Amino acid sequence: MTDKTVHEEPKSPAPRGRARRKRATALAGGDKLVLGLMLGIPTLFHVLLVWLPSLGSVALSFSSWDGIGGFEDIKWVGVQNYVDIFTHYPRFWPALQHNLIWLVFLLVVPTTAGLFLAVLLDRKLRFGAVYQSALYLPMVLSLALVGFIWQLIYQPEQGLLNNLLGTADSDPTNWLGDPKINIYAVLVAAAWRHTGYIMLLYLAGLKSVDPALKEAAALDGANSFQTFTKVTFPVLKPVNIVVLVVTVIEALRAFDIVYVINKGRNGLELLSVLVTDNIIGESSRIGWGSALAVILLLISLGFIITYLYQVFSKENRA
Known part of the structure; x- marks a missing residue:
């Protein structure tokens, strides 16, 4: 028998390449569908539940x-x-004033305290994670629950604060009943809750600062305060914007804590309380x-x- 050598032409890779391109196109189409659903469904709910009611x-x-x-x-x-x-509307101007006081107080006190605590925790203190959890814990609580807690602290005769001051038996201060001081007493309670959140935001920002910047400042002879004010704090500009937006929203939407205490009256009037009283209150003035x-x-x-x-x-x- 004579062996015959059969020379076969190599198969063209075009069909295999076309198959790969088809699979890639199918996968890309599936990714676009998933991405469209992930963006479209939340957007639809946001439009229906936020923009249309607004x-x-x-x-x-x-x-x-x-x-x-x-x-x-x-x-x-x-x-x-x-x-x-x-x-x-005689209740409007006091409520507006209280909202502005609330805003300024939250911008100054909890923001400064949160930044200070974040700087301390960024230095890797011993038991830093424990301190961080303890300071953030009030943020987990609702403002209504915070109001209940601080009502116990502010009670005239049996409250913690008057007993610590030694005035519970002789001349107890009515922290929540006196319209001249109750707004500031409630602000302390709100700041206690808000500080932990601001601390966490600034701590996340400090963790993202490039250590090389601090090292370069130290080599130039800058001390810790100069390094923070000239190097670290300017890098935190995006965090500052977030803190401002969060604080403004927190200050202007405040409602639960004053409503729990006295339904937002007798010195605790806020615009959010007036909105609620007029829409679902006895007057029912939707306009x-x-x-x-x-x-x-x-x-x-x-x-x-x-x-x-x-x-x-x-x-x-x-």
């Missing part, structure tokens, strides 16, 4: 409606609700409550937009 509240702020009946019962009054609130909510929104946006404009304009000039 826009509806803005629209209702120009109406007079008691919440009973359909939309055909809504009477449009233009800006009359805003005029009445600014001129004929007034919506107008108050819009005012609250504009105040918060005013602080945030002004700060962001200053920050980014300085960066552009630099």
Whole structure:
């Protein structure tokens, strides 16, 4: 028999390459579908549950409606609700003042204390994790529960504070009943809860600072304070923006703690309490409550937009 050598032509890799491209295209299409669902579903819920009610509240702020009946019962009054609130609503100006006091206090006291504690914990203290957990623990509690806890501390005769001051039996201070001081007593309770959160934000920012920057400052002869003020703190600018936004929102949405104590009255009036009283309270003035909510929104946006404009304009000039 004669052996015949058969020379076979090599198969073209084109079909295999096309198959790979098809699989890659299918995978890319699946990834796009998953990404679209992950972005689309939360966006849809956000629009339905946040943006539409917000826009509806803005629209209702120009109406007079008691919440009973359909939309055909809504009477449009233009800006009359805003005029009445600014001129004929005696609870508005004290509530606005208390909200501004709340905002300034949270921006100064808990922010400074949180930054100080974060700097201490960043130095890798012994039992630092224990301290960090203990300081952050109040943030886990709701403001309503914080209000209950500090009511026990502020009780005139049996409270912890008056007993420590030695005035529980002789001349007890009514910390929550005196309208001249109760707003500051409640602010201490709110700051106790807020400090741990600010500490955690700054601690995360300090962990991200490049150690080489500190080493270079030390080689140039800078001490610890100079290194922090000239090197570390400017690097924390993104954290400062987050802290400002969080603090403004926390200050203007404060509601639970004062409502638990005395339903936001007798010196503890806040805009959020007025919104609740007008929308779901006995008066049921949806238009007034919506107008108050819009005012609250504009105040918060005013602080945030002004700060962001200053920050980014300085960066552009630099």
